[in-house]
Amino acid sequence: MKLLFLFFVVLTSLGSTLGDGLKCTLKPTDIPSAWIDMVDPCIKALESQVKNEIEAAMTYLAMGAHFARDSVNRPGFSKFFIESASEEREHAIKIIEYLLMRGQLVSDVSKLLKFPLVRKPLREDWNSGVEALSDALNLEAQVTRSIREIIATCENPKNNNFNDYHLVDYLTADFLDEQYKGERDLAGKISTLGKMMSTHGPLGEFLFDKKLLDNHS
Template sequence: MMKLFAAVLILAAVVNAQMTCRLEQPRMPVEWVGLNDKNGQCLEEMRKQIQMEINASNIYLAMAAHFSRDVINRPGFAEHFFKSAREEREHGSKLIEYLSMRGQLTDAVTDLIHLIDVDVRVDSGADALRQALELETKVTKSIRNVIKTCEKSPNWYHLVDWLTGEFLDEQITGQRDLAGKLSTLTKMMASQGPLGEFLFDKQL
């Protein structure tokens, strides 16, 4: 029985390897797209924002790897930045999914999204939080710029509302959280030195 099953699997694999898709690409209606962005500014700003989210994810991943090293051994900071990297990657994915939903996931977007080589240098936990706060501030300003640009384009009001309600709220909340963490850690290190960072890491 097992030999027969294996023979069927092999036959299916051979047949599958020989099959090729000969279907022509269908001519799809374009009326559903319903977007007017003749100069392409809104779409370009969205592409830049996707790239920024991917870059931020890579930076946070590098920070997480730094704190995961055995000679650093700050598991709280490592987990915090692993989580931040996942969130930024999810943001980029959401933006890509939105463009797909609106029929705007074109070559102009996908061909220019690329990974960057990150050069992250972190001196301490406080330094990492400070860099993260600066990065999140840049991301927030970039989102606001996307909103400002897309407000001028007809039929992009849904995107503007979506970015304002979902992304800006999370960005502003995240910035406040980072600022609070940085303030607490700075005070703990001022009063307790390196032990302050160790204790703060345990809280994370």
């Protein structure tokens, strides 16, 4: 123990004597840039999509918080929308990871999420589960349209002959497929809940909430 203490004292003394001489400094590596081939319209479109996904997540979080209120008390709806918020955040992360894979955002990723560039949730209160699910479906349709616009932009960028086949295929296979399945699921939920409420009134929403809580809807 004494030897360890003595070594620490000597090391501290050397550090104060030599100053910056003991600091490890690494010079930036000169990496060839020929592999970086994304064009500016595609980069800007993807950066904008990160914001769209985060905004959608914020709206879903607002929905989850609304239905978790003691005065509303619909834990199934709250769980469903909180999970939806997590999915939207995952989408934003996947886009950031894709940009990094293609050699973008190497300086400052945080620039994508500076406020107030990311807007507030669309709403903070909903009168019913049907209303919230309808807003969710409209929100997903909006996200789908923005993804389709990115695909159209990157298939034929303006003032550039570069067709980004990889990005188009990635968005079509990974994002659009999930979007369309999610929209169909929401449409089905709206249909089922609407029928249950028309038959059983408020009890229909209560029963539907229990199905959501048990992941049976």
